Amino acid sequence: MNLAQLKKEASPFTFQYISPLVFLTLIFIISWQNTEMNLEGLFQGWHNMQSYMSGNPDIEGSSFFPPQVIGSDLRLYLDAMVETIEMAFVALILSIMIAFPLSLLASRNILTILFPRNSAFHRLMRHAIYGVSIFLANIFRSINEIIWALLFISAIGLGPMAGILALGIHTGGVLTKLLAEGNESIDPGPVEAIVATGASFPKVILYAVLPQTMPHFVSMVLYRFESDVRSASILGFVGAGGIGFFLFDKIRSFENSAVSTIIFIIVVTVWIIDKISAAIRRKYI
Amino acid sequence: MIHLDNVNLGYQHETVLKNINLEISKGEFVGIIGLSGAGKSTLLTSMIANVTITGGPYHVLGNNISTISSKKLREMRSRIGFIFQGYNLVNRLSVLHNVMSGMLKSISIQRAAIRHYSNADLEKAWEYMETVGIEQIAMKRCDELSGGQRQRVAIARALAQEAEILLADEPIAALDPKSAVQVMDILWRINEKYQVTIVSNLHHIDFAKSYCNRIVGVADQNIVFDGTAQQLTKETLERIYQTGMNNHLPSEEDTIPDTWSNIPSKHCPNINQFNPIPKVAA
Numbered sequence: 001m002n003l004a005q006l007k008k009e010a011s012p013f014t015f016q017y018i019s020p021l022v023f024l025t026l027i028f029i030i031s032w033q034n035t036e037m038n039l040e041g042l043f044q045g046w047h048n049m050q051s052y053m054s055g056n057p058d059i060e061g062s063s064f065f066p067p068q069v070i071g072s073d074l075r076l077y078l079d080a081m082v083e084t085i086e087m088a089f090v091a092l093i094l095s096i097m098i099a100f101p102l103s104l105l106a107s108r109n110i111l112t113i114l115f116p117r118n119s120a121f122h123r124l125m126r127h128a129i130y131g132v133s134i135f136l137a138n139i140f141r142s143i144n145e146i147i148w149a150l151l152f153i154s155a156i157g158l159g160p161m162a163g164i165l166a167l168g169i170h171t172g173g174v175l176t177k178l179l180a181e182g183n184e185s186i187d188p189g190p191v192e193a194i195v196a197t198g199a200s201f202p203k204v205i206l207y208a209v210l211p212q213t214m215p216h217f218v219s220m221v222l223y224r225f226e227s228d229v230r231s232a233s234i235l236g237f238v239g240a241g242g243i244g245f246f247l248f249d250k251i252r253s254f255e256n257s258a259v260s261t262i263i264f265i266i267v268v269t270v271w272i273i274d275k276i277s278a279a280i281r282r283k284y285i
Numbered sequence: 286m287i288h289l290d291n292v293n294l295g296y297q298h299e300t301v302l303k304n305i306n307l308e309i310s311k312g313e314f315v316g317i318i319g320l321s322g323a324g325k326s327t328l329l330t331s332m333i334a335n336v337t338i339t340g341g342p343y344h345v346l347g348n349n350i351s352t353i354s355s356k357k358l359r360e361m362r363s364r365i366g367f368i369f370q371g372y373n374l375v376n377r378l379s380v381l382h383n384v385m386s387g388m389l390k391s392i393s394i395q396r397a398a399i400r401h402y403s404n405a406d407l408e409k410a411w412e413y414m415e416t417v418g419i420e421q422i423a424m425k426r427c428d429e430l431s432g433g434q435r436q437r438v439a440i441a442r443a444l445a446q447e448a449e450i451l452l453a454d455e456p457i458a459a460l461d462p463k464s465a466v467q468v469m470d471i472l473w474r475i476n477e478k479y480q481v482t483i484v485s486n487l488h489h490i491d492f493a494k495s496y497c498n499r500i501v502g503v504a505d506q507n508i509v510f511d512g513t514a515q516q517l518t519k520e521t522l523e524r525i526y527q528t529g530m531n532n533h534l535p536s537e538e539d540t541i542p543d544t545w546s547n548i549p550s551k552h553c554p555n556i557n558q559f560n561p562i563p564k565v566a567a
Contacts, residue, residue, distance in 0.1 A: 193386075208386075
């Protein structure tokens with residue numbers, strides 16, 4: 001290589017750098033057009049949104065502002081919010097019970113600890129277990145929690161349990177992918193060292209893998225808890241318990257001041273959870 | 286303890302060392318020297334069956350490791366301690382937990398899961414930490430330690446294994462001269478005190494000459510020297526380091542600066558004549 005070649009290869013204006021940008025821009029433009037995105041429509045229809053939010057002056061409570069403050073209703077919404085948080089928490093534990101073992105089996109480096117050799121049998125086992133685990137995780141997470149909720153409602157009827165199972169399965173799939181990515185990015189050195197002591201697979205996981213993935217694990221689990229609380233707020237739309245039941249009911253009956261109150265409670269709850277999560281993260285990471 | 290009879294070592298599509306014959310007996314302190322890429326690490330890691338082995342037989346602790354089963358291999362590895370150049374500690378765990386990880390083979394899964402150790406295990410760990418001078422920082426996290434301290438933790442972990450063989454892959458390559466001397470002192474002391482067989486890759490010829498009672502030189506895909514430090518002539522070193530090609534042999538000036546003058550002489554008559562191992566204060 002000479003200096004001229006170096007200058008050419010070090011330039012950021014090469015096909016290699018520019019082509020992804022051009023490609024993404026093209027996809028954006030095509031998608032924008034195919035989905036009939038139109039900012040003009042938003043500006044023109046802005047006043048419709050304003051009149052929807054300010055409601056009908058002749059109908060009491062149809063405006064979003066001011067939010068409705070009735071003691072007995074407020075108590076009802078807060079109880080439903082607590083139930084939503086409880087649903088999210090139980091679902092989170094359920095999802096960890098699914099995702100933790102599945103994420104280990106969906107991580108190539110972890111499977112190499114279980115099947116370290118280069119023999120045909122070990123290679124086959126690594127591929128088969130990885131494939132099945134990823135397939136299961138994909139099914140769990142690609143089906144939306146609302147669909148899972150409808151399926152569970154058909155089996156066990158209306159109520160929070162269907163919502164918990166729906167959230168648990170869906171989040172189990174999402175967490176499997178997130179935790180597996182964390183597992184695959186660990187430093188292989190400590191694993192190599194613990195394997196070299198002759199420790200069994202569970203002990204290698206306990207001493208070499210878990211301590212390394214713990215910050216990522218805590219971070220992802222807290223993020224999913226916050227996400228589960230938001231999702232659980234919607235599951236009531238299909239009768240799967242939580243504050244969503246009241247939200248859906250009030251939206252349908254155009255009691256928008258009550259809708260505002262419920263949304264305010266959800267936003268404040270998510271904000272508090274975010275603050276608590278940040279404090280826990282700081283302690284663990 | 287270790288016996289290689291006409292063994293080829295390498296990786297899936299590459300043979301690094303050919304027709305290797307080597308016999309290492311109990312209590313020896315063997316230094317492996319050679320250029321980077323000559324196959325020192327391949328030879329060392331082959332002793333825990335981490336590379337592709339053909340030919341043979343290749344016996345380690347009575348097992349033919351070219352045909353060993355996974356279960357037997359795990360059992361055999363528990364009798365061999367390995368010290369890595371990059372320490373390979375779990376940095377988020379304390380010194381104690383890292384040392385304890387060397388004992389995992391004998392700790393029940395229930396105790397391991399909650400990291401609750403028996404008094405007997407804690408007493409053993411204390412002894413090993415004392416041996417390498419880190420008992421005062423037992424509850425410190427490893428990411429708060431210096432390189433020399435981390436290597437001492439790694440050695441204590443290997444000791445906790447109660448290993449019969451200790452393999453060290455460039456244990457002092459990443460350390461400053463003072464820490465390097467301390468680590469080599471500790472290895473020598475362990476070799477003397479516990480009669481543990483030590484096989485170590487070393488970049489610094491003078492360390493190998495000072496500490497090892499036997500030196501193995503690797504070059505041209507083979508062992509080209511196997512003898513004592515006194516037998517290691519300039520011509521042999523030239524062959525090991527292929528200095529005919531670039532006319533540069535790592536001399537004492539190259540490998541050990543003046544400040545490294547406190548390397549103890551080889552074969553100290555007894556362990557008490559060693560440099561005292563400085564305790565790390567909490």
